[in-house]
Amino acid sequence: MASKILSNKIYPLVFLTIIVLASVSLLVYINSITAPIVEAQQEAEIKNMLSGMFADMDDYKYEDEIYTIYQDSEIIGYAFLAKGKGYGGEINILVGVNEDFTIEDVVIISNTETPGLGSKITESSFTNQFRGMAAGDVALKKDGGDVDAITGATISSKAVVEAIRKAMEEKINLLEGD
Amino acid sequence: MENKNNNKKAGSKSLGAQFWKEFAKGIIISNPVFILALGLCPTLAVTSSLDNALGMSAGVIFVLLCSNIIISIIRKATPASARIPVFIVVIATFVTILSLVFQAYIPPLYESLGIYLALIVVNCIILGRAEVFASKNSVLLSIGDALGIGIGFTLALVIISLLREILGTGSLSVFGLELFKIPVLSASPMTFFILPPGAFLVIGLLLALFKWLGVIKNE
Numbered sequence: 001m002a003s004k005i006l007s008n009k010i011y012p013l014v015f016l017t018i019i020v021l022a023s024v025s026l027l028v029y030i031n032s033i034t035a036p037i038v039e040a041q042q043e044a045e046i047k048n049m050l051s052g053m054f055a056d057m058d059d060y061k062y063e064d065e066i067y068t069i070y071q072d073s074e075i076i077g078y079a080f081l082a083k084g085k086g087y088g089g090e091i092n093i094l095v096g097v098n099e100d101f102t103i104e105d106v107v108i109i110s111n112t113e114t115p116g117l118g119s120k121i122t123e124s125s126f127t128n129q130f131r132g133m134a135a136g137d138v139a140l141k142k143d144g145g146d147v148d149a150i151t152g153a154t155i156s157s158k159a160v161v162e163a164i165r166k167a168m169e170e171k172i173n174l175l176e177g178d
Numbered sequence: 179m180e181n182k183n184n185n186k187k188a189g190s191k192s193l194g195a196q197f198w199k200e201f202a203k204g205i206i207i208s209n210p211v212f213i214l215a216l217g218l219c220p221t222l223a224v225t226s227s228l229d230n231a232l233g234m235s236a237g238v239i240f241v242l243l244c245s246n247i248i249i250s251i252i253r254k255a256t257p258a259s260a261r262i263p264v265f266i267v268v269i270a271t272f273v274t275i276l277s278l279v280f281q282a283y284i285p286p287l288y289e290s291l292g293i294y295l296a297l298i299v300v301n302c303i304i305l306g307r308a309e310v311f312a313s314k315n316s317v318l319l320s321i322g323d324a325l326g327i328g329i330g331f332t333l334a335l336v337i338i339s340l341l342r343e344i345l346g347t348g349s350l351s352v353f354g355l356e357l358f359k360i361p362v363l364s365a366s367p368m369t370f371f372i373l374p375p376g377a378f379l380v381i382g383l384l385l386a387l388f389k390w391l392g393v394i395k396n397e
Contacts, residue, residue: 012260023271034282116369
């Protein structure tokens with residue numbers, strides 16, 4: 001009997017289907033447990049980063065890819081993501097601007113730049129330079145801007161600078177249009 | 179009656195001995211990385227720090243153990259013609275579970291392992307053990323095999339990552355806790371070692387070393 005089932009031509013198909021169904025139901029179940037935790041984590045992370053930029057923030061709203069920062073229901077600034085193409089891959093940057101559209105602070109959220117060289121873009125000695133700049137000043141010194149590139153990591157530095165300027169110009173246009 | 183008992187004892191003892199034999203072989207004599215030279219892609223990629231190596235090892239041990247157990251349980255019902263897709267589905271299921279759990283509970287590790295966590299699916303150590311061992315042996319022996327190979331993999335990753343992290347950064351830290359810092363080296367570290375070429379060099383030299391030690395032993 002057992003050998004009869006095993007030698008049936010459809011049996012491999014049925015067996016594989018059962019395995020896949022078991023696998024999918026198990027994964028759906030586990031995902032239903034972990035998904036809310038992951039979501040809460042990401043939200044907490046964003047809130048943490050935003051309040052690190054805007055110390056006075058007590059609330060924020062996310063709309064059209066822009067975080068609007070509130071203090072006592074008054075707008076005190078905006079934050080948005082900038083994406084750059086670095087030497088090793090994508091660089092994700094969170095840019096915070098004040099009401100007058102000068103930079104409050106920038107944070108490199110993720111990067112895959114060369115450790116020890118390009119990865120220095122995350123250090124405060126590099127990111128602090130951007131504070132107070134308007135979109136027009138955001139360029140490397142050799143391109144007529146105000147930003148010192150990291151020695152040996154010009155491509156990474158330039159990627160960050162370009163991404164921030166582009167994102168600022170785009171979002172400020174959007175905000176001013178409102 | 180007495181005879182029967184004796185037989186039973188002898189049987190269980192040899193099963194225990196077999197278990198230890200399968201367990202021990204994976205650690206040194208058929209170490210997956212240094213001797214079988216399997217799973218080299220994740221080995222090269224994640225050994226830039228001890229943390230990543232330990233996280234990857236824990237992942238591989240979990241997936242290897244679970245997949246070996248399940249594949250061994252279903253081995254008699256698995257049709258030979260569909261066995262590879264079945265193995266892959268079983269392995270992929272556990273890898274997905276692992277990445278969901280890592281993402282939810284240990285996000286920093288999830289971030290730093292990146293794509294290599296998902297790529298455990300195609301780690302040939304795991305598919306290799308399913309095909310060579312678990313699909314032909316009892317659950318108990320498959321557990322022994324998974325643990326042995328898993329620990330052998332861990333041992334290899336730890337050795338490689340220790341060398342790379344110490345030489346490449348001049349310091350060593352585990353889970354954010356700095357263990358030591360070498361004065362001159364940490365000021366100007368040999369960054370080369372935590373970059374991909376450093377991985378090839380370290381693994382190549384270690385393979386040569388183990389080969390050489392093996393040759394000496396054989397003589």
